Amino acid sequence: xxxxxxxxxxWKRPPVLxxxxxxxxxxxxxxxxxxxxxISSVEVDWFRVYEGLERGWKFIQGFLTPDFSSRWRDxxxxxxxxxxxxxxxxxxxxxxSVPIGIGAARNLAPAPVYMFxxxxxxxxxxxxxxxxxxxxxxxxxxxxxAGFLTLTFASIGFLSKLLAEDIEDCDSAQIEAIRxxxxxxxxxxNYAVQPQVMPRLIGLSLYRLDINFRxxxxxxxxxxxxxxATLNTAIDRYEYDSAGAILIIIxxxxxxxxxxxxxxxxWVQ
Amino acid sequence: MTSxxxxxxxxxxxxxxxxxxxxxxxxLVALAVFCWNLMTxxxxxxxxxxxxxxxxxxxxxxxxxxxxxxNQLWQPLWDTLNIATLGTLIGVIIAIPVAFLAAGNxxxxxxxxxxxxxLIIVTSRSINSLIWAxxxxxxxxxxxxxxxxxxxxxxxxxxxxxxxxxxxxxxxSQVEAVRxxxxxxxxxxxxxxxxxxxxxxxxxxxxxWDINIRESTILGLVGAGGLGLQLQxxxxxxxxxxxxxxxxxxLATVVVSEWVSAKVRRAVL
Numbered sequence: 219x220x221x222x223x224x225x226x227x228x229w230k231r232p233p234v235l236x237x238x239x240x241x242x243x244x245x246x247x248x249x250x251x252x253x254x255x256x257i258s259s260v261e262v263d264w265f266r267v268y269e270g271l272e273r274g275w276k277f278i279q280g281f282l283t284p285d286f287s288s289r290w291r292d293x294x295x296x297x298x299x300x301x302x303x304x305x306x307x308x309x310x311x312x313x314x315s316v317p318i319g320i321g322a323a324r325n326l327a328p329a330p331v332y333m334f335x336x337x338x339x340x341x342x343x344x345x346x347x348x349x350x351x352x353x354x355x356x357x358x359x360x361x362x363x364a365g366f367l368t369l370t371f372a373s374i375g376f377l378s379k380l381l382a383e384d385i386e387d388c389d390s391a392q393i394e395a396i397r398x399x400x401x402x403x404x405x406x407x408n409y410a411v412q413p414q415v416m417p418r419l420i421g422l423s424l425y426r427l428d429i430n431f432r433x434x435x436x437x438x439x440x441x442x443x444x445x446x447a448t449l450n451t452a453i454d455r456y457e458y459d460s461a462g463a464i465l466i467i468i469x470x471x472x473x474x475x476x477x478x479x480x481x482x483x484x485w486v487q
Numbered sequence: 488m489t490s491x492x493x494x495x496x497x498x499x500x501x502x503x504x505x506x507x508x509x510x511x512x513x514x515l516v517a518l519a520v521f522c523w524n525l526m527t528x529x530x531x532x533x534x535x536x537x538x539x540x541x542x543x544x545x546x547x548x549x550x551x552x553x554x555x556x557x558n559q560l561w562q563p564l565w566d567t568l569n570i571a572t573l574g575t576l577i578g579v580i581i582a583i584p585v586a587f588l589a590a591g592n593x594x595x596x597x598x599x600x601x602x603x604x605x606l607i608i609v610t611s612r613s614i615n616s617l618i619w620a621x622x623x624x625x626x627x628x629x630x631x632x633x634x635x636x637x638x639x640x641x642x643x644x645x646x647x648x649x650x651x652x653x654x655x656x657x658x659x660s661q662v663e664a665v666r667x668x669x670x671x672x673x674x675x676x677x678x679x680x681x682x683x684x685x686x687x688x689x690x691x692x693x694x695x696w697d698i699n700i701r702e703s704t705i706l707g708l709v710g711a712g713g714l715g716l717q718l719q720x721x722x723x724x725x726x727x728x729x730x731x732x733x734x735x736x737x738l739a740t741v742v743v744s745e746w747v748s749a750k751v752r753r754a755v756l
Contacts, residue, residue, distance in 0.1 A: 306526055363527060453621055
């Protein structure tokens with residue numbers, strides 16, 4: 219409606235983003251220059267790629283005819299490590315992140331506690347699982363224990379941050395009401411905050427369980443236990459049918475965890 | 488206020504709810520303990536007990552950082568940015584048609600095409616980019632290309648999933664209106680659907696780009712180029728003071744990319 223009617227009666231589509239043409243052209247030109255620079259700096263050995271296509275085809279074949287049996291013992295050990303790591307680290311993560319989450323909520327915690335808990339959250343969120351896993355493997359030795367610690371550490375940042383935000387979004391009228399009965403701080407948390415955030419906390423924990431399983435299949439690559447180590451070995455040995463089998467199992471478990479967790483979340487909320 | 492005649496007092500839950508909750512928690516704790524035992528079966532506790540000493544040892548080696556190493560990191564940093572950006576670009580370009588095929592209101596066939604598109608999304612989403620990189624390094628050889636393709640493959644599922652959800656949530660009356668003018672199917676998509684999903688599209692793409700920056704910093708661990716390659720070589724030579732510099736560079740990159748992405752998303756949405 220805002221477009222002016224000019225003598226020529228053709229309608230021109232107005233730009234959606236970036237109304238200013240100068241900005242539009244600068245960004246377009248900048249992106250073009252960047253793309254040229256970026257693509258020219260990528261060195262590709264096309265002969266190697268061409269050779270690899272055959273191997274890629276073998277991998278696809280391996281994926282379509284997976285071999286579950288010949289490495290089943292290794293796969294099973296890896297899966298047990300991954301699954302136990304996932305569950306224990308999620309439980310430990312929830313246990314630690316509840317107090318930190320409460321401490322990081324501005325409406326419940328005094329300023330020094332708030333700053334401290336926010337600091338922990340920032341620390342935990344700024345590094346990825348893999349990097350934490352490298353450090354923890356160096357400290358605690360190879361195996362699922364280092365993986366457990368990694369996933370717990372990563373869960374703390376995720377869960378406390380979302381829990382704290384949820385507590386801050388709480389209905390303050392209910393907190394006021396409980397406080398008006400003369401309740402202490404603990405009673406306020408227990409009777410006014412906890413019932414409001416509990417469904418969401420359960421939902422978040424299940425979501426984190428899902429994420430932890432995905433991550434647990436990766437951190438094995440740096441030695442932190444789990445099915446990732448088995449997968450790494452299979453690929454190193456060019457056993458594409460075993461690798462295909464592991465990938466199919468990972469995809470299946472991720473699907474089961476994702477669907478059941480979203481089902482439970484819908485049921486809880 | 489309270490009548491002391493009847494012995495019933497107010498309780499948070501009915502006895503039945505109480506019982507059910509108790510049983511639920513009991514099983515959860517039992518399962519967690521069981522998993523914990525299974526997981527720590529092979530843990531060598533002497534290594535765990537030794538961890539504080541190891542930590543202080545590594546900490547001592549990490550500090551002071553070897554700042555001179557920074558000069559060798561500019562090229563890998565540029566490579567990392569390219570992996571993330573070009574990978575996002577590939578992922579987004581493939582994700583757009585997949586999203587249109589997967590959305591219930593734009594898919595050409597609900598029986599055949601939609602499940603296929605959803606399968607692509609699920610496969611791409613359940614496999615971490617590090618695993619994609621592991622596979623691609625084995626197939627097309629180490630280098631930037633493997634990293635770019637890995638990031639691209641991982642991004643397809645993420646972008647397509649969020650995008651097809653956005654497509655399914657559009658205002659159908661606009662589609663009706665454009666169709667009523669006699670527009671063809673392609674024109675309906677161009678004039679009725681795309682304007683509605685464009686802000687979401689940019690938001691999703693930038694969000695994925697931000698995640699990809701994080702992930703591309705470590706892809707080099709499996710040989711896919713970028714900062715991770717330097718990390719790998721520093722780790723294998725136990726040059727912990729170089730590892731510190733790499734960690735700080737990764738941290739700075741992640742913080743900057745998060746800031747950029749938040750800025751862009753606020754401008755777009």
